Amino acid sequence: MSSNKTIIANGRFLVPGSLQPVLSGYMTIEDDLITYIGEDKPAAEEGALTVDGSRLLFMPGxxxxxxxxxxxxxxxxxxxxxxxxxxxxxxxxxxxxxxxxxxxxxxxxxxxxxxxxxxxxxxxxxxxxxxxxxxxxxxxxxxxxxxxxxxxxxxxxxxxxxxxxxxxxxxxxxxxxxxxxxxxxxxxxxxxxxxxxxxxxxxxxxxxxxxxxxxxxxxxxxxxxxxxxxxxxxxxxxxxxxxxxxxxxxxxxxxxxxxxxxxxxxxxxxxxxxxxxxxxxxxxxxxxxxxxxxxxxxxxxxxxxxxxxxxxxxxxxxxxxxxxxxxxxxxxxxxxxxxxxxxxxxxxxIYLSNVGRLAAGMKADFIAIDIDQPHLLPHSDLLSHAVYSASAKDVEHVWVNGKQVVKHGQCLTLDEEEVRRKAQETFESLLTR
Amino acid sequence: MSSNKTIIANGRFLVPGSLQPVLSGYMTIEDDLITYIGEDKPAAEEGALTVDGSRLLFMPGxxxxxxxxxxxxxxxxxxxxxxxxxxxxxxxxxxxxxxxxxxxxxxxxxxxxxxxxxxxxxxxxxxxxxxxxxxxxxxxxxxxxxxxxxxxxxxxxxxxxxxxxxxxxxxxxxxxxxxxxxxxxxxxxxxxxxxxxxxxxxxxxxxxxxxxxxxxxxxxxxxxxxxxxxxxxxxxxxxxxxxxxxxxxxxxxxxxxxxxxxxxxxxxxxxxxxxxxxxxxxxxxxxxxxxxxxxxxxxxxxxxxxxxxxxxxxxxxxxxxxxxxxxxxxxxxxxxxxxxxxxxxxxxxIYLSNVGRLAAGMKADFIAIDIDQPHLLPHSDLLSHAVYSASAKDVEHVWVNGKQVVKHGQCLTLDEEEVRRKAQETFESLLTR
Structure with missing residues (x-):
C-alpha cells in the first residue's frame, strides 16, 4: 500500500505519435511518476486515491x-x-x-x-x-x-x-x-x-x-x-x-x-x-x-x-x-x-528526458480538460479537439511532479487573489515611479 | 418607473472608434434598447434592476x-x-x-x-x-x-x-x-x-x-x-x-x-x-x-x-x-x-443598423467579460485585452435584445445538458446510418 498512489479511472488519454493516440483506460501515479497507463484496470489498492476520469481528457502538461x-x-x-x-x-x-x-x-x-x-x-x-x-x-x-x-x-x-x-x-x-x-x-x-x-x-x-x-x-x-x-x-x-x-x-x-x-x-x-x-x-x-x-x-x-x-x-x-x-x-x-x-x-x-509524454516511467506532469462542453462536442476526435477547439480555460486539473496544483480550475499552491492584486498594484506603481 | 429597466453601474465599456474607447461609467437598458451610456450616474429609479459592473468589461455582442x-x-x-x-x-x-x-x-x-x-x-x-x-x-x-x-x-x-x-x-x-x-x-x-x-x-x-x-x-x-x-x-x-x-x-x-x-x-x-x-x-x-x-x-x-x-x-x-x-x-x-x-x-x-455598438438608441445586445483574471491583468488597456488576450470562455454575461440569455456562464434559454447529449447522440447515429 502506498499513500501516494493515484489511479485515474475511465479516462481518455492523449498519446500522440503512438498507434492509439486516444487511449481509453487507466493511469496510475505513484509519488512523482506515472507507473502505469493502459486499457486494463489496475488492481484495486487500499489507500490509493481514485479520480473519476469519465468527463475528462488527459494530456501531457x-x-x-x-x-x-x-x-x-x-x-x-x-x-x-x-x-x-x-x-x-x-x-x-x-x-x-x-x-x-x-x-x-x-x-x-x-x-x-x-x-x-x-x-x-x-x-x-x-x-x-x-x-x-x-x-x-x-x-x-x-x-x-x-x-x-x-x-x-x-x-x-x-x-x-x-x-x-x-x-x-x-x-x-x-x-x-x-x-x-x-x-x-x-x-x-x-x-x-x-x-x-x-x-x-x-x-x-x-x-x-x-x-x-x-x-x-x-x-x-x-x-x-x-x-x-x-x-x-x-x-x-x-x-x-x-x-x-x-x-x-x-x-x-x-x-x-x-x-x-x-x-x-x-x-x-x-x-x-x-x-x-x-x-x-x-x-x-x-x-x-x-x-x-x-x-x-x-x-x-x-x-x-x-x-x-x-x-x-x-x-x-x-x-x-x-x-x-x-x-x-x-x-x-x-x-x-x-x-x-x-x-x-x-x-x-529543453533537455528534460522524463517529461512531455504519458508513459510509465515518466514524471507525472499531466493535465485534464473538461470535454463535456459545447465547443468540444461531439467526441469525434479528441486529439483534434485539443489542438483545434480547446483553450487554456478548458483546463480542469493539473498535476506536476505527481502533485495536484490545479483542481477544478483553482490553483492550490499560489494565493490567486493576492497575486492578482499585487500584479495590478505593481503595474500602477511602475507607471508613477 | 419601468419594470424592464436595468442599470449597469461602475462598469467599463468598450466603444471602439470613439474618442474614449474605454469608458468608465453607467449604461441603462429599457426593454430592448440601450437608452443611456456615459460617465454620469443616472438617477436612481424604483423598480430598476442594478447590475454591479465593477469586475466586468462590457462590449457590444x-x-x-x-x-x-x-x-x-x-x-x-x-x-x-x-x-x-x-x-x-x-x-x-x-x-x-x-x-x-x-x-x-x-x-x-x-x-x-x-x-x-x-x-x-x-x-x-x-x-x-x-x-x-x-x-x-x-x-x-x-x-x-x-x-x-x-x-x-x-x-x-x-x-x-x-x-x-x-x-x-x-x-x-x-x-x-x-x-x-x-x-x-x-x-x-x-x-x-x-x-x-x-x-x-x-x-x-x-x-x-x-x-x-x-x-x-x-x-x-x-x-x-x-x-x-x-x-x-x-x-x-x-x-x-x-x-x-x-x-x-x-x-x-x-x-x-x-x-x-x-x-x-x-x-x-x-x-x-x-x-x-x-x-x-x-x-x-x-x-x-x-x-x-x-x-x-x-x-x-x-x-x-x-x-x-x-x-x-x-x-x-x-x-x-x-x-x-x-x-x-x-x-x-x-x-x-x-x-x-x-x-x-x-x-x-448584414444590414442591421441598430446593433454592434454600445450607444443610446441601439438594441441592447451586449456582453460582459470577467476581467479579474490572471491573463487579463494588469488593467493597462482593456480594449487590447479583449482582442489579444481574452477568449470565449471569459464571457460571464450576455444580453440580446435587452434580455439576459447567459448569466455567470450558464445559458438561461436552452437546456445545455440536453443539447450536449443530443448532439453527441446525433453524431453517433449519423456514423451508423
Missing part, C-alpha cells in the same frame, strides 16, 4: 519553451507599434525600473496563468532570476531558468552578468525536488559581442549545462549579423562554439536551407513562437521545412507583452493553422504534430 | 457574419486533409444524411457555444432553415438566416430550392421579436449557373432583401470562373446583377486590385474567415488592402468543421495577428479595428 514571465506586467502596455518604438518607448523604460519584487509578482502572475492554463513546464530567460526560482519553488510548476545577459555594456558589467548567470545556475540547478534546471543564456548574437558569447559557451562547458539564445527573429537582425561578422547567425553561432553544447534557439524565423541543415546536424532545438512573431510582424518561420529536416521544433509564448497571453493551446493552434494557410498545404503541421511540439518535442528541446 | 451552424456535428470528423478529399470523403456524405432534426440539434449546439462565447448575432446559410429559425426563436439569439442553394442539379430541383429560399424568407423575416432577418443566398458562383444565380437576384429585388454568397475562397475557384465565364468572380457577380442588391460575400481570399475597387464602389461587405481560410489552406485574404479601400470587412467563423470552434474572440485575434505577420507591418489591423470588424462592421455587413 504543456511545455512552454521560450518566455520572459515578468513581462506579463507590461501586457497591453504597448500594442500595434513598430518593433523599435515598442522596445525603446514602451518596454525598455519600464523594464529598467523592475526590481526583484516586481519580477516576483510579474512572474507569479504568469505562473498562475500558465498553471491554470495547462502549462506544467516553462522556460524563463530574464533578470532577478532568484525571484523567479522562488515563484517556481512555491507554485509547484517545473521550470528551466536562466539569467539572460545583454552584452552591450562595459566589460566589468558584462563580467558581472556572466557571474550572476553562473551563480544562479550553480545555486538552483536540480533544486525544488528537481523541478528547476538551468541553462546558460547570452541574450542574442546581436546583443552579445563574440568574445562575451564565447565566455558563456565556456561556462556552459564548465557547468555541463545546455544553452539558449534568441536568434534570427527579424530579417534586419540577420542582415546586421552578415554586415558585422560576414556570416548569417547560424554559422556565426556555430563558429562561436555554441553548438558544441546541447542548444536551443528562440524564434528562428529567417533561416535559409543551409542554416536549417546546420541546426539539424547539431540537433539544435528551435522554439517557435507563432503568436509573438505574428504580433511583432517578424514573419512566419519555416516550420514545415524545419520539421522535414528533422529539427526539434517546440512552442513558446514569448513574453505576454508581445502575445498577449500565455495560452499554449493558442500557440498549438496557431502552429497548426498558419503554416497551412501560408504554404497552401492543408496537411502541413497536422494536429498530432502540433501537440508533440507543445509536449514531447518541447521537453526534448 | 459579437457578430458572426458567416457560418453553417449545423456543421458543428462534424467538428473534428475530418482534419488536416486536402479540401476536395475533405469535402467528398467526409463532409458531403455525412451532410447528405442530415435530417431536420439533425440540423436542429447541430444548430442548437452551435448557438449554445456562440451565446456562451459572447456572439449575439450569427449568420447562417444552410438547409432545413425552419429548424435553425426554431433554435433562434427559443435561444434568444439574433440571426440572419438564409436557405443556401447549390444549383448543380436539374432545373426542377433548382426551382424547388429557390422556392424554399423565398418561402423561408417570407415566413421568417422580422419574426422572433425582430431578432430574425433573412437574406437570399445562392451558394457560390462556382456552384450556381448564371441563370439560376440571376433568379436569386430577382427574388432579392422582389422581397427587398440583401444577398449573400461564397466567393473567391480558393485560387482554383477563381481560375475556374475565368475559364468558364471569361471573368473573375467579382466582375461575374457584377454582371449577374448581384451588386444591385445590398450584398455581402464570404471569404474573398483571392482578389485583385480591380476587384477590391468594385467591391468598394458597390459597398459590398466581405466576411473574413481567417480560421477557416488558414485551416483549409485557402490563403490569407488582403484585409489591410480591403480596409484601406473602404470595404466593410467583418468576421465569420465558417462552420465548426473547418475552424474548429465558434470563438469570435479567436477570429478577432487571428485577424489582428496574421495580417501583421504576413505583411511585415506591426500596425496592420490594430486592436480597435479588429474589434470593429467583429461588432459594428459586422452588423453593417
Amino acid at each position: 504543456l511545455v512552454n519553451t521560450h518566455g520572459h514571465a515578468a513581462m506579463s506586467l507590461l501586457r497591453g502596455y504597448g500594442d500595434d507599434m513598430v518593433l523599435q518604438s515598442w522596445l525603446q518607448e514602451k518596454m525598455w523604460p519600464m523594464e529598467a525600473k523592475f526590481t526583484g519584487d516586481d519580477v516576483y509578482w510579474g512572474s507569479a502572475l504568469s505562473v498562475l496563468e500558465m498553471l491554470k492554463g495547462g502549462t506544467t513546464t516553462f522556460l524563463d530567460m530574464y533578470d532577478h532570476m532568484d525571484r523567479v526560482a522562488e515563484v517556481t519553488e512555491q507554485s509547484g510548476i517545473r521550470a528551466v531558468l536562466m539569467r539572460g545577459a545583454i552584452g552591450l555594456c562595459p566589460e566589468d558589467v558584462q563580467n558581472q552578468k556572466l557571474a550572476e548567470a553562473v551563480e544562479f545556475a550553480r545555486n538552483w540547478h536540480g533544486k525544488a525536488d528537481g523541478r528547476i534546471t538551468a541553462m546558460l543564456s547570452p541574450h542574442a548574437p546581436y546583443t552579445c559581442p563574440p568574445d562575451f558569447f564565447v565566455k558563456f559557451v565556456q561556462a556552459a562547458h564548465d557547468l555541463d549545462l545546455p544553452m539558449h539564445t534568441h536568434m534570427s527573429e527579424t530579417r534586419h537582425e540577420v542582415e546586421q549579423n552578415v554586415a558585422d561578422y560576414g556570416l548569417r547567425p547560424v554559422a556565426h553561432l556555430e563558429k562561436l562554439g555554441m553548438f558544441t553544447r546541447p542548444s536551443m534557439i528562440a524564434h528562428g524565423v529567417h533561416l535559409n536551407d543551409e542554416e536549417i541543415e546546420i541546426l539539424a546536424k547539431y540537433n539544435v532545438g528551435v522554439s517557435h513562437n507563432p503568436g509573438s512573431n505574428l504580433k511583432l510582424a517578424s514573419g512566419v518561420a519555416r516550420v514545415p521545412d524545419l520539421l522535414r529536416a528533422g529539427v526539434k521544433v517546440s512552442l513558446g509564448t514569448d513574453g505576454a507583452a508581445s502575445n498577449n497571453n500565455l495560452d499554449m493551446f493558442e500557440e498549438m493552434r496557431l502552429a497548426a493553422l498558419i503554416h497551412k494557410g501560408v504554404s497552401g498545404d492543408p496537411t502541413a503541421v497536422p494536429a498530432p504534430e502540433a501537440l508533440l511540439m507543445a509536449t514531447e518535442y518541447g521537453a526534448a528541446s | 459579437l457578430v458572426n457574419t458567416h457560418g453553417h451552424a449545423a456543421m458543428s456535428l462534424l467538428r473534428g470528423y475530418g482534419d488536416d486533409m486536402v479540401l476536395q478529399s475533405w469535402l467528398q470523403e467526409k463532409m458531403w456524405p455525412m451532410e447528405a444524411k442530415f435530417t431536420g432534426d439533425d440540423v436542429y440539434w447541430g444548430s442548437a449546439l452551435s448557438v449554445l457555444e456562440m451565446l456562451k462565447g459572447g456572439t449575439t448575432t450569427f449568420l447562417d446559410m444552410y438547409d432545413h432553415m425552419d429548424r435553425v429559425a426554431e433554435v433562434t426563436e427559443q435561444s434568444g439569439i439574433r440571426a440572419v438566416l438564409m436557405r443556401g442553394a447549390i444549383g448543380l442539379c436539374p432545373e426542377d430541383v433548382q426551382n424547388q430550392k429557390l422556392a424554399e429560399a423565398v418561402e423561408f424568407a417570407r415566413n421568417w423575416h422580422g419574426k422572433a421579436d425582430g431578432r430574425i432577418t433573412a437574406m437570399l443566398s445562392p451558394h457560390a458562383p462556382y456552384t450556381c449557373p448564371p441563370d439560376f444565380f440571376v433568379k436569386f437576384v430577382q427574388a432579392a429585388h422582389d422581397l427587398d432583401l440583401p444577398m449573400h454568397t461564397h466567393m473567391s475562397e480558393t485560387r482554383h475557384e477563381v481560375e475556374q470562373n475565368v475559364a468558364d465565364y471569361g471573368l473573375r468572380p467579382v466582375a461575374h457577380l457584377e454582371k449577374l446583377g448581384m451588386f444591385t442588391r445590398p450584398s455581402m460575400i464570404a471569404h474573398g481570399v483571392h482578389l485583385n486590385d480591380e476587384e477590391i475597387e468594385i467591391l468598394a464602389k458597390y459597398n459590398v461587405g466581405v466576411s473574413h474567415n481567417p480560421g477557416s481560410n488558414l485551416k483549409l489552406a485557402s490563403g490569407v485574404a488582403r484585409v489591410p488592402d480591403l480596409l484601406r479601400a473602404g470595404v466593410k470587412v467583418s468576421l465569420g467563423t465558417d462552420g465548426a468543421a473547418s475552424n474548429n470552434n465558434l470563438d469570435m474572440f479567436e477570429e478577432m485575434r487571428l485577424a489582428a495577428l496574421i495580417h501583421k505577420g504576413v505583411s511585415g507591418d506591426p500596425t496592420a489591423v490594430p486592436a480597435p479595428e479588429a474589434l470593429l470588424m467583429a461588432t459594428e462592421y459586422g452588423a453593417a455587413s
Whole structure:
C-alpha cells in the first residue's frame, strides 16, 4: 500500500505519435511518476486515491519553451507599434525600473496563468532570476531558468552578468525536488559581442549545462549579423562554439536551407513562437521545412507583452493553422504534430528526458480538460479537439511532479487573489515611479 | 418607473472608434434598447434592476457574419486533409444524411457555444432553415438566416430550392421579436449557373432583401470562373446583377486590385474567415488592402468543421495577428479595428443598423467579460485585452435584445445538458446510418 498512489479511472488519454493516440483506460501515479497507463484496470489498492476520469481528457502538461514571465506586467502596455518604438518607448523604460519584487509578482502572475492554463513546464530567460526560482519553488510548476545577459555594456558589467548567470545556475540547478534546471543564456548574437558569447559557451562547458539564445527573429537582425561578422547567425553561432553544447534557439524565423541543415546536424532545438512573431510582424518561420529536416521544433509564448497571453493551446493552434494557410498545404503541421511540439518535442528541446509524454516511467506532469462542453462536442476526435477547439480555460486539473496544483480550475499552491492584486498594484506603481 | 429597466453601474465599456474607447461609467437598458451610456450616474429609479459592473468589461455582442451552424456535428470528423478529399470523403456524405432534426440539434449546439462565447448575432446559410429559425426563436439569439442553394442539379430541383429560399424568407423575416432577418443566398458562383444565380437576384429585388454568397475562397475557384465565364468572380457577380442588391460575400481570399475597387464602389461587405481560410489552406485574404479601400470587412467563423470552434474572440485575434505577420507591418489591423470588424462592421455587413455598438438608441445586445483574471491583468488597456488576450470562455454575461440569455456562464434559454447529449447522440447515429 502506498499513500501516494493515484489511479485515474475511465479516462481518455492523449498519446500522440503512438498507434492509439486516444487511449481509453487507466493511469496510475505513484509519488512523482506515472507507473502505469493502459486499457486494463489496475488492481484495486487500499489507500490509493481514485479520480473519476469519465468527463475528462488527459494530456501531457504543456511545455512552454521560450518566455520572459515578468513581462506579463507590461501586457497591453504597448500594442500595434513598430518593433523599435515598442522596445525603446514602451518596454525598455519600464523594464529598467523592475526590481526583484516586481519580477516576483510579474512572474507569479504568469505562473498562475500558465498553471491554470495547462502549462506544467516553462522556460524563463530574464533578470532577478532568484525571484523567479522562488515563484517556481512555491507554485509547484517545473521550470528551466536562466539569467539572460545583454552584452552591450562595459566589460566589468558584462563580467558581472556572466557571474550572476553562473551563480544562479550553480545555486538552483536540480533544486525544488528537481523541478528547476538551468541553462546558460547570452541574450542574442546581436546583443552579445563574440568574445562575451564565447565566455558563456565556456561556462556552459564548465557547468555541463545546455544553452539558449534568441536568434534570427527579424530579417534586419540577420542582415546586421552578415554586415558585422560576414556570416548569417547560424554559422556565426556555430563558429562561436555554441553548438558544441546541447542548444536551443528562440524564434528562428529567417533561416535559409543551409542554416536549417546546420541546426539539424547539431540537433539544435528551435522554439517557435507563432503568436509573438505574428504580433511583432517578424514573419512566419519555416516550420514545415524545419520539421522535414528533422529539427526539434517546440512552442513558446514569448513574453505576454508581445502575445498577449500565455495560452499554449493558442500557440498549438496557431502552429497548426498558419503554416497551412501560408504554404497552401492543408496537411502541413497536422494536429498530432502540433501537440508533440507543445509536449514531447518541447521537453526534448529543453533537455528534460522524463517529461512531455504519458508513459510509465515518466514524471507525472499531466493535465485534464473538461470535454463535456459545447465547443468540444461531439467526441469525434479528441486529439483534434485539443489542438483545434480547446483553450487554456478548458483546463480542469493539473498535476506536476505527481502533485495536484490545479483542481477544478483553482490553483492550490499560489494565493490567486493576492497575486492578482499585487500584479495590478505593481503595474500602477511602475507607471508613477 | 419601468419594470424592464436595468442599470449597469461602475462598469467599463468598450466603444471602439470613439474618442474614449474605454469608458468608465453607467449604461441603462429599457426593454430592448440601450437608452443611456456615459460617465454620469443616472438617477436612481424604483423598480430598476442594478447590475454591479465593477469586475466586468462590457462590449457590444459579437457578430458572426458567416457560418453553417449545423456543421458543428462534424467538428473534428475530418482534419488536416486536402479540401476536395475533405469535402467528398467526409463532409458531403455525412451532410447528405442530415435530417431536420439533425440540423436542429447541430444548430442548437452551435448557438449554445456562440451565446456562451459572447456572439449575439450569427449568420447562417444552410438547409432545413425552419429548424435553425426554431433554435433562434427559443435561444434568444439574433440571426440572419438564409436557405443556401447549390444549383448543380436539374432545373426542377433548382426551382424547388429557390422556392424554399423565398418561402423561408417570407415566413421568417422580422419574426422572433425582430431578432430574425433573412437574406437570399445562392451558394457560390462556382456552384450556381448564371441563370439560376440571376433568379436569386430577382427574388432579392422582389422581397427587398440583401444577398449573400461564397466567393473567391480558393485560387482554383477563381481560375475556374475565368475559364468558364471569361471573368473573375467579382466582375461575374457584377454582371449577374448581384451588386444591385445590398450584398455581402464570404471569404474573398483571392482578389485583385480591380476587384477590391468594385467591391468598394458597390459597398459590398466581405466576411473574413481567417480560421477557416488558414485551416483549409485557402490563403490569407488582403484585409489591410480591403480596409484601406473602404470595404466593410467583418468576421465569420465558417462552420465548426473547418475552424474548429465558434470563438469570435479567436477570429478577432487571428485577424489582428496574421495580417501583421504576413505583411511585415506591426500596425496592420490594430486592436480597435479588429474589434470593429467583429461588432459594428459586422452588423453593417448584414444590414442591421441598430446593433454592434454600445450607444443610446441601439438594441441592447451586449456582453460582459470577467476581467479579474490572471491573463487579463494588469488593467493597462482593456480594449487590447479583449482582442489579444481574452477568449470565449471569459464571457460571464450576455444580453440580446435587452434580455439576459447567459448569466455567470450558464445559458438561461436552452437546456445545455440536453443539447450536449443530443448532439453527441446525433453524431453517433449519423456514423451508423
